[in-house]
Amino acid sequence: xxxxxxxxxxxxxxxxxxxxxxxxxxxxxxxxxxxxxxxxxxxxxxxxxxxxxxxxxxxxxxxxxxxxxxxxxxxxxxxxxxxxxxxxxxxxxxxxxxxxxxxxxxxxxxxxxxxxxxxxxxxxxxxxxxxxxxxxxxxxxxxxxxxxxxxxxxxxxxxxxxxxxxxxxxxxxxxxxxxxxxxxxxxxxxxxxxxxxxxxxxxxxxxxxxxxxxxxxxxxxxxxxxxxxxxxxxxxxxxxxxxxxxxxxxxxxxxxxxxxxxxxxxxxx
Amino acid sequence: xxxxxxxxxxxxxxxxxxxxxxxxxxxxxxxxxxxxxxxxxxxxxxxxxxxxxxxxxxxxxxxxxxxxxxxxxxxxxxxxxxxxxxxxxxxxxxxxxxxxxxxxxxxxxxxxxxxxxxxxxxxxxxxxxxxxxxxxxxxxxxxxxxxxxxxxxxxxxxxxxxxxxxxxxxxxxxxxxxxxxxxxxxxxxxxxxxxxxxxxxxxxxxxxxxxxxxxxxxxxxxxxxxxxxxxxxxxxxxxxxxxxxxxxxxxxxxxxxxxxxxxxxxxxxxxxxxxxxxxxxxxxxxxxxxxxxxxxxxxxxxxxxxxxxxxxxxxxxxxxxxxxxxxxxxxxxxxxxxxxxxxxxxxxxxxxxxxxxxxxxxxxxxxxxxxxxxxxxxxxxxxxxxxxxxxxxxxxxxxxxxxxxxxxxxxxxxxxxxxx
Numbered sequence: 001x002x003x004x005x006x007x008x009x010x011x012x013x014x015x016x017x018x019x020x021x022x023x024x025x026x027x028x029x030x031x032x033x034x035x036x037x038x039x040x041x042x043x044x045x046x047x048x049x050x051x052x053x054x055x056x057x058x059x060x061x062x063x064x065x066x067x068x069x070x071x072x073x074x075x076x077x078x079x080x081x082x083x084x085x086x087x088x089x090x091x092x093x094x095x096x097x098x099x100x101x102x103x104x105x106x107x108x109x110x111x112x113x114x115x116x117x118x119x120x121x122x123x124x125x126x127x128x129x130x131x132x133x134x135x136x137x138x139x140x141x142x143x144x145x146x147x148x149x150x151x152x153x154x155x156x157x158x159x160x161x162x163x164x165x166x167x168x169x170x171x172x173x174x175x176x177x178x179x180x181x182x183x184x185x186x187x188x189x190x191x192x193x194x195x196x197x198x199x200x201x202x203x204x205x206x207x208x209x210x211x212x213x214x215x216x217x218x219x220x221x222x223x224x225x226x227x228x229x230x231x232x233x234x235x236x237x238x239x240x241x242x243x244x245x246x247x248x249x250x251x252x253x254x255x256x257x258x259x260x261x262x263x264x265x266x267x268x269x
Numbered sequence: 270x271x272x273x274x275x276x277x278x279x280x281x282x283x284x285x286x287x288x289x290x291x292x293x294x295x296x297x298x299x300x301x302x303x304x305x306x307x308x309x310x311x312x313x314x315x316x317x318x319x320x321x322x323x324x325x326x327x328x329x330x331x332x333x334x335x336x337x338x339x340x341x342x343x344x345x346x347x348x349x350x351x352x353x354x355x356x357x358x359x360x361x362x363x364x365x366x367x368x369x370x371x372x373x374x375x376x377x378x379x380x381x382x383x384x385x386x387x388x389x390x391x392x393x394x395x396x397x398x399x400x401x402x403x404x405x406x407x408x409x410x411x412x413x414x415x416x417x418x419x420x421x422x423x424x425x426x427x428x429x430x431x432x433x434x435x436x437x438x439x440x441x442x443x444x445x446x447x448x449x450x451x452x453x454x455x456x457x458x459x460x461x462x463x464x465x466x467x468x469x470x471x472x473x474x475x476x477x478x479x480x481x482x483x484x485x486x487x488x489x490x491x492x493x494x495x496x497x498x499x500x501x502x503x504x505x506x507x508x509x510x511x512x513x514x515x516x517x518x519x520x521x522x523x524x525x526x527x528x529x530x531x532x533x534x535x536x537x538x539x540x541x542x543x544x545x546x547x548x549x550x551x552x553x554x555x556x557x558x559x560x561x562x563x564x565x566x567x568x569x570x571x572x573x574x575x576x577x578x579x580x581x582x583x584x585x586x587x588x589x590x591x592x593x594x595x596x597x598x599x600x601x602x603x604x605x606x607x608x609x610x611x612x613x614x615x616x617x618x619x620x621x622x623x624x625x626x627x628x629x630x631x632x633x634x635x636x637x638x639x640x641x642x643x644x645x646x647x648x649x650x651x652x653x654x655x656x657x658x659x660x661x662x663x664x665x666x667x668x669x670x671x672x673x674x675x676x677x678x679x680x681x682x683x684x685x686x687x688x689x
Contacts, residue, residue, distance in 0.1 A: 057622065063651045091652035092298060092688025096334075108532045110487065117412035120385040123489070123530050123537045130575045135623035178575070235622060257482070258426045262343075262369065262376055265293055265336055 031153035034167045034186055041191035043145035044082070045220050046246030049073045050267070054242070055136050059235040066090060067134050070268050074250045080105030083255040084144060087268045094134075098260050101126075103144060114260040121260055130178030136237040137207065137228040139178055150174055151182070161185040161194050179207070190214065190221035206232050217244045293338040299331040299689060306407040306682035309660070311452075318449040323680050324407040325354035330364075341371035355450070365417050376424040381417040384435055386480050386493070388530040388539035390615060391630065392584050394564045395493035395526040395543045397478065398435075399500055401444035406451070406661055406675065408682025416441060420476075430483045437476040440468040442519065443500040446675070454674035457506060457515050465517040468498050488531030493543065495524040505557050509599045520558045521548035536571025539582075553590025556597040561589040570615070576623065580615035603669035606636045624649045632672060639665025639673035657684040 029037075055067040068089040075082055084101040088094040102110040111124040129141040151171035158167055166185040173180055179198040186193050196209035212225030222244055229236035259267070306324035308316070329350045336343045349362040367380030387396040391405075391414075404413035420437035446453060468474040476497030483490055498519040506512030526543025542565040550558035564587075570580035586609040588594060598604060612635070617628040625648050632641040645659030660681050665673020 062622075062624065065652050092300065093649075093652075093655065095298060095688075108535070110532060117383075118385050118415055119383045123388075123532075123539075125536045125571045125578060126532065131572065132576060132619075132623060135619075137622075253428060256426070257431065258376065258424070261424075262341070262371065265338075265341060269294060 029155075029167075031155040031167075031169050032148065034155065034169055034191075035151075035153050035171065035184075036148055037191040038184070038186050038193055039145055039148060041221065042193060042223070044075055045222070046218070047075050048248045048250045049244065049246055050248055051241045051244045054240045055134065055138075056238040056240075057136055057235070058238075059233060062235075065135070067094075067136070069134075072248075072250065072255075072267055074252065074255065076252060082144070083252060085255055085259060085263070085267070087263055089268075098263060100255060100260050101144070102255070105147070112257070112260060119261075121257055136239075137230050137235060138237055138239070141178070142209075142228065150177065156183070158188075159185075161187075164188075164194065166194060192221060192223055206230065212238075218246045220246055293336050295333070295335045297331065297333055299329065300686050301689075302328040302330070302410070302684060302686045304328065304409055304682070304684045306661070306680045309679040309681055310677060312677055317451060319355045322355050323450050323678065324409065324682065327352045327354075342368070343370070344368045363417075374426045376422075376426070378422045379420075381419040382422060383415045383417050384422065384478070385415060386433070386491070388528045388541050388568065389566050389584070390539075390568060390570070390580060390582060390613065391632075392566055392582060392611070392613065394541050394566060395480075395491075395495070395524065395528065397495045397497065397500070397522070397524060399441040399443055403444050403446045403450070406446055406663075406678065407680060408659055408661060408684070410684065410686075416444065430481065433480045433482070435476075435478040437478075437497070438472065438474075439470060440474060440476065440498060440519070441500070442467060442502065445501065446678070451675065452677040454668050457504065457512055461506070461512050461515050463504075463515050463517055465502065466519075468519055474498075485529075486531075488529045490529045491527065493524070493526045493528070495522070498522055499547075499559065503557050503559065520550065522546065523548055526564075534569070534571075536569055539566070539568040539570075541566050553593035554597050556594070556599060556602070560591070560594050563587040563589065568613075576619040578615065578617040580613075582611075582613040584611040584613070585609065603667065608636065610634060610636045634670070634672065637665065637670035637673065638667065639663070639670045639676075641672040641675070653687050653689065655684075655686050655688075657686070658682070 050070070050072045053069050053071050057065040057067070070087045070089070072085040073082060082103040084103065086099040088097045096116040098114045100112045109126045111126045112121055113124050114121050129146070130139050132138070133140050133143050151173055154170045156168045156170050158165065160166065165188045167188060169184045169186060171182045171184065180201045181199045181203070183197045184193050185195040192211060192214060193209065194211045197205045198207040199205045208229050208231065210227045210229070211223055212227065213223075214221055215224050216222070222241070224241045224244070226239050227236055304324060304326055306322065308321045308323060311321075331348055333346045334343065344367065346366050347364040348366075349364060351360050351362055353360065363381060365380070365382050367378045367382045369376065369378035384398045385396055387394055389396075393400070399416040399418055400414055401416050418437045418441050419439045420435060422433065422435045425432045448455070476495070478495045478497070479493065481492045499522045500519065502517035502519055505516040505518055507514045507516075523546040524543050525546070526541065528539070528541035530537065530539045532538070542563070545562045545564065547559050547561045549555070550560060553560040564585065566582055566584040568580065568582035570578060572578055588605065588607050591607040595604065612633050614629070614631045617626065619626050626646070628645045630643045634640070640663070642662045643659060645657060647655060647657045649655045658681075660679070662679050663672050663675035665676055667673045668676070
C-alpha cells in the first residue's frame with residue numbers, strides 16, 4: 001500500500017536536536033566545542049541552503065538504486081531550530097512526494113509527508129533516530145545532525161588526515177543510539193568531518209563515513225560528495241550535492257502545507 | 270458538463286505543452302501494473318459471476334505534469350488504460366485532469382482531482398470525498414481507494430490560518446463491492462429490480478466542502494464543513510413487505526467536524542470528530558435513510574524501533590434518535606447498534622534497506638463482532654519494479670454487518686508494478 005510504503009521510505013527518527021549557539025571560546029578548544037563548530041560548519045552553514053541531492057545506493061548483490069531530491073533548509077532565529085523541506089524527483093514510487101521537518105533542539109521534530117497519489121498530507125511519527133533515510137546507509141541523524149549533548153566528547157589526538165591537520169574526537173553515546181562510539185577526524189580549518197568511524201558495543205567498527213570533494217560555495221566550504229558504508233553488509237551510499245546555494249530569501253512561513261502540496265517552481269526545478 | 274471540464278483542462282495542458290518556450294518543465298511518467306485477486310473460499314461452490322477472480326486487470330498509467338516558466342501555473346493529467354480480464358473489456362479511467370495556479374495567497378485548481386483531509390488512517394469522518402471501497406477490498410494499490418471529483422478547489426493561505434474550499438457540481442458516488450464479484454448482504458431478494466437515482470446535475474445539487482486549518486501549540490487543528498449527499502446509497506423499496514422495485518437513492522447530508530494532530534507521548538496523536546446531519550431524516554423515523562450520527566476517533570502512531578511503525582485507532586459511530594430508528598425498523602431487518610465501535614491496528618516493518626516491507630492492517634469491531642485484516646508482503650527488486658502479495662480476510666458473526674457481510678470474499682492478491 002502506497003500509504004504505508006512511504007512511511008517506510010521517509011521514515012521516522014527522533015532526537016535530531018543539535019548544537020545550540022554558544023560563544024566562541026579561546027584556545028585550547030575542548031572536544032565539545034570542536035564538535036559544536038563541526039555542527040555549525042556541516043549542518044547550519046549559510047543560514048539557509050538549497051541543494052540538489054543525488055543518492056546512489058549500491059551493494060554487491062543488489063541492483064544499484066538512485067534517489068534524487070531537492071533539499072531546502074532554513075535556520076530559525078531561535079538557536080538550534082531549523083526547517084527542512086525535501087522534494088523527491090525519483091524513483092518513480094516516491095516522485096512528487098515532499099517531506100517537511102521542523103527540527104527542535106529540545107523536543108521531538110514535527111514531520112509531515114505529502115503523498116500526491118492520495119493528495120494526502122500526513123504527520124509522520126518521529127521517534128527513532130537510527131531509522132534509515134529513504135533506504136540509504138544514512139540515518140535521519142546523519143542527515144541533519146545529532147544532539148551535541150547526546151554524546152560524551154573527548155579529544156583523542158591531533159593528526160593529519162589525507163594531508164589535512166585534524167582533531168580526532170571520540171564521541172561516546174550517553175543513552176540508546178544506533179552506535180556506541182564514533183571517532184571523527186575534523187578538519188582544523190573548515191571544521192568539516194573528513195572521516196567518521198562508528199563502532200558497536202563490542203567495539204567493532206560497523207559503519208564508516210568518508211568526505212569527498214569539498215568546494216567553496218559563496219565563500220562557504222561545502223562538502224559536495226560523501227559516502228556512508230556499512231562494513232557489515234558491504235552496502236554503501238554515495239551522496240552528491242549540486243546546484244548548492246546559500247542565504248536564500250526564505251521565510252519560516254514558506255515551510256508549510258502550501259509548499260508541501262504545491263511547492264514553488266523555483267524550489268524544486 | 271463533467272466531460273467539458275475535463276476536455277477544457279486537457280486542452281489547456283496541450284496548449285501549454287505546445288508553447289515549449291513558456292514551459293519550465295514537462296514530465297511524462299507512469300507505471301504498468303498487473304493486479305490480480307483470487308477468491309479463497311466460496312460457499313458450496315456457489316460463486317458470483319466473476320468466478321474465482323474479484324480482480325484481474327492490467328493497467329497502464331500515464332502522468333503528464335507541465336509547469337509554465339512564468340508564474341506558478343501547472344497542469345496535470347493522470348489517465349489509466351485498463352484491460353479488465355474478468356469482464357474482457359478495455360476502458361479508460363481518467364483519474365485526474367486539472368490546471369492550477371497560484372496568485373498571492375490563493376491557490377486555485379480546476380478540473381478533476383483527488384482530495385483528502387482528516388486525520389484517520391483508513392477511517393474517514395470529515396473526508397467525505399468519493400472513495401472506491403471495492404478497490405480496497407480486492408487488493409488494488411492504496412491510491413485507488415480515492416476517486417477524483419470534478420470541480421474547483423480554492424486554498425487561501427494566511428499567516429496563521431488557511432482555508433480550503435472544494436466546490437463539486439458533479440456528484441460522484443462511492444464505488445462499492447458489486448454483486449457480480451462479491452458475496453453481499455441484501456435485505457431484499459436479489460431478483461427485485463434496482464433503479465439508481467443519483468442527484469441530478471443541477472446547480473443546486475453542487476456540493477461544498479470546506480476546511481479551516483491552523484497550528485495551535487504544535488498541533489495541526491482543523492475545522493470542517495460539508496453540504497452535499499451521502500455517497501453510499503439507501504435502498505428504498507416501493508413496498509416494505511412485497512417490493513417489486515428498489516430505488517437506490519443518495520440522501521442529503523451535511524457534516525460539521527474538527528480534528529487535531531500532533532506529537533505526543535513519543536508518537537503522533539490524532540483526534541477527529543464530526544456530526545453527520547441526515548437532512549432528509551432528521552427525526553429518525555424513516556428506516557431506509559440513515560439517521561444523523563456523531564462520529565469520532567482517537568489514534569496513536571509511533572516508531573518503537575528502526576524502520577517500524579505501529580498504530581492504533583479507536584473509532585465510534587453514535588446514532589442519534591435511536592429509539593425512533595428502533596421503532597420504525599421493519600420486522601426482520603437487522604438492527605444496528607446505537608454505538609458502533611471499531612478498533613484498528615497497523616504494523617509495518619521495513620527490511621534490507623527498505624527493499625522488503627511486511628505490514629498488517631486490521632479492523633475489528635467489538636460491537637458488530639466482525640473484522641477485516643490486510644496482511645501484505647512487498648518486495649522492491651529495483652527502483653522500477655516491485656512485487657506485492659497480500660490478502661483481504663473478512664469475518665463476522667452476522668452476515669448483515671459491514672465486514673461480516675463480506676465474510677465469503679476472502680481473497681489473495683498479487684501485484685507486479687513497473688514505474689517509469
